[in-house]
Amino acid sequence: MCSWKMMRRFALAACIFLLSAISVFAQQKKWDGGGGDSLFTTAANWIDDLVPLSSDSILLDNSIISSSYVVQLPAGNTGVGFSHLKVHPGFSTSISFVIPKTNTAIPALNCSGGIVLEEGARLQNSSGAASGNAISIxxxxxxxxxxxxxxxxxxxxASLITRLAAGFGTENGTVEFNVPGTASYTLSVSNRVYGNLILNATASGGARTYISTGVNPLLIKGNCIINAGATYSLNxxxxxxxxxxxQVNGIFNISTGNNSNSIKVKGDIVDGTITESGTGSPVLVLDGMVSQQLGVKGQISNSITLKTNNLSGILLISPILINHKLEMVAGKISTTDSTLLIISSSGSIVADSTQASVFVNGPLRKQGAVAGSYFLFPVGAGSVQRWLRIQEAVGDYIVSFVRNSANSISSLMDSSLHHVSNLEYWKVQALANQSGKLELSFNDVNSGGVTELSSLRVAQSQGAEWKSAGASAFSGSAGAAGSVLSDTVHFDQTGIYYFSLGSATANQNPLPLRTAILYLEEKYNALYFSWQINPLDDSKNIEIQESVDGILFRTVSMLEKGERIYVIRKPASFGKRYFRLLINWKDGVQSHSAIRIFSLRNEALQLNYLYPVVAHDLLQLSVVANKSQMVEFRVLDLQGNLIHKHLFFIGVGGHKITLPIGYLRAGQYQIFGLSSGLYTKPLRFIKS
Known part of the structure; x- marks a missing residue:
């Protein structure tokens, strides 16, 4: 009897479980399009020929219909409800869920749970209601x-955007505004996080203004795109x-009020028109961690400061005109004759001339120099800044610095000069018949090569012989940094002028006749040394020397003169390392290059190197921390999309951390650490 009761209870429980499972399965509604009209409210469009209930969960995928399709709500004051919606298109297909303009229900879509849109999914809200929120979630x-x-x-x-999830995998999810009508439309951005944010104007006939106000930050994890006809105005x-x-193909008005706000961009800026119409002093900042491109199809107008703060540098891909101010904080700006950086008559440029890595790498043009004023051109080449300043000059000038022997222009000297720099010269073009004084900078004795000021001259050439342009004033001191100011130089608009440091006497200011330049570059977990020695045939061999205090040096390697590169592992301990070349010349003379300094700053967290660079299953990281902390290591693809996160507790000191990467597809990736809002330098690796 007991056994029979137990069997009956088991059978009853099994039936209850089966009915429950059938009920749950029945609640997973799928679309088969059998009704042929794309309407949500047509029962035949659903696999069970029943319109979903408010308690149902909906899955729109390609398991039944293999091609792209659209699901839309009916016209009129008809709303629908469900508990969850997941739109999961198959490979290279799209599935759209549309609230049409003919639907006026509020809400038209009522979701008691959540909505998930996966790649290829589109939720379009074209509600024709007069007010309210068409989507309730x-x-x-x-x-x-x-x-x-x-x-x-x-x-x-706004109420829908407050529900927008900002987790992993949403960096390239797109929220697009294409609002009909002609009145200004306010976007909710204060304390918001978007993936891609796109503003369009096609629904309004080709012109639409969007505005935003607020005091809390906005984070756009993907791209910000303002398309043609759209104007985006910020207060x-x-x-x-x-x-x-x-990407600004329309107009971006970054400040309409009295705010001195900042627009910070870590990727490229492709600009139509960026402007401001307020009373504040807004700033547009390029502060990426990898090289950024700047292309201006329109202009950056009015009182906008363009700030560059990227150690990896900025590459101009079109000419750019600065009407207000360019502030260079870190890194160089690379230009060419066809992608010229132009400072207008009202514009200015701010750059610390003592920062060797902050300069314009290529030609720089200044428009409308005014008599009685001066303008400093922070130009350079490679990794060296060597500024030039014009004084008492008027008109337009284009200036660039060339890291090459001035003798390559001409080896002829008139009687006022004995020799010119074997290291460098400046190229100056005046765009009208005008005159002015030029101030040329020099650095230490192994760079500028200045050993004595009284015989130092500004040398001038138009491609023929070099002649003295005088020396009316000096700054600094020989053997260190300083400058020399020419007498008045007369330009005509037809020619290009070359200027260099020159010497009136043979035994002073070698400038230098023998040069040794050491280059130091940090790559991943190593320091790469390269050098330029002139004349190379006069050298016997070279020595790489290292110091921990910049005073006492020891030789770490002796190299033959034909060798071109030397690599060592990057120091793991904090502090500075000083490096220089010792050149042994064939005539028995020894000379040194300028000192290059590598500094591993005492930051809270350093990601030194990874191993192996080409990895399959496991990746090892070398990490140094100056305090115990939680660190989030983020793996991104080369487009900056977040792929995965790894969380570790790191104690004080150096550590080796092993990360699993078998889940990654083959390709190139980058990884960095994040702790207390601070990022380490990203390192790249290849998943095989």
């Missing part, structure tokens, strides 16, 4: 990479951060 809206939400109505969106005091590119 209790949980979160996930717009994953490759998916999009399109706001195509002039009613509100915003919070930080506006774009992790990838800023």
């Amino acid at each position: 209790t949980d979160s809206l996930y717009v994953f990479n490759g998916a999009s939400y399109i706001h195509n109505t002039d009613i509100g969106h 915003f005091s919070g930080e506006f951060s774009v992790q990838k590119s800023l």
Whole structure:
């Protein structure tokens, strides 16, 4: 009897479980499109021929229909409800869920749970309601990479955007505003996080103004794109951060009020028109961790400061005109004759002339120099800044620095000069018949090569012989840094002028006749040394020397003169290392290059190197910390998309950390550490 009761209870429990499973399965609604009209409310479009209930969960995928398709709500005041919606298109297909303009229900879509949009999914809100929120969602809206939400109505969106999830995999999920009508439309950005943010104007006939206000920060993890016809105006005091590119094909008015706000961009800037119309002093900042491109199809107008703060440098891909101020904080700006950096008559450039790595690497043009004023050109080449300043000059000038022997222009000297620099010269072009004085900089004795001021001259050539342009004033001191000012130089608009440091006497200012330049570059876990020795045939061999105090040096390697590069592992301990070349010349003379300094700063966290560079399953990181801390290591692809996170507790000192990477597809990646809001330098590796 007991056995029979137990069997009956078991059978009853099994039936209950089966019914429960059937009920759960029935709640997973799928689309088969059998009704043929794309309407959500047509029962035949659902696999069970029943319209979803408010308690149902919906999965829109390609398991039944293999091609792309659209699901839309009906016209009129008809809303729908469900508990969850997941849109999961198959490979290279798209699935769209549309609230059409003909639907006026509020809410038109009522979701008691969450909505998940995966790659290829599109949720389009074109509601025709006069006011309110067409989409009501209790949980979160996930717009994953490759998916999009399109706001195509002039009613509100703020309550929906508060539900926008910002987790892993949403960096390239797109929120697009393409709002109809002609009135200004306010975007919710204060204390918001978007993936890609796109502003369009096609729904309004080709012209639409979007505005934003607020005091809390905005983070755009992907690209910010302002398309043609769209104007985006900010009266915003919070930080506006774009992790990838800023693409302005319309107009971006970054300050309409009294705010001195910052727009920070870590990717490229492709610009139509960026302007401001307020009373503040807004700043557009390029502060990426890898090289950034700047291309200006329109202009950066009015009182906007362009700030460059990128140790990896900025590359101009089109000419750019600075009407207000360029502030160079870190890194160089690379230009060419066709991608010229131009400072207008009202513009200025701020760069610390003592920072050797902050300069314009290529030609720099100044428009409208005014009599009685001066202008400093922070130009350089390679890794060396050597500025030139014009004084008492008027008109337009183009200046560039060339790291090559001035004798390559001409080896002829008139009677006023004995020799010119074997290391460098400046190229100056005046765009009208004008005159002015030029001040040339020099550095230490092994760079500028200045040993005595009284015989130092500014040398001038137009491609023929070199002649003295005088020396009306000096600054600094021989053997260190300083400058020499020419007498008045007369230009005509037809020629290019060359200027160099010159010497009136044979036994002073070698400038230098024998040169030794040491280059030091940090790559991943190593220090790469290269050098330039002139004349190479006069040298016997060279020595790489190292010091911990910059005073006492020891030789770490002796190399033959034909060798071109030397590599050592990057020091793991904090502090400075000093390096120089010792050149042994054939005539028995010894000379040194300028000292190059490598500094491993006492930062809270340093990611020194990874091993192996080409890895399959495991990746080893070398980490140094000056305090115990939680560190999040982030793996990104080369487009900056976040792929994975690893969380570790790191104690004080050096550590070797092993990360699993077997989950990654084959390709190139980068990794960096994040702790207390501070980033380490990113390192690259290859997953085989």
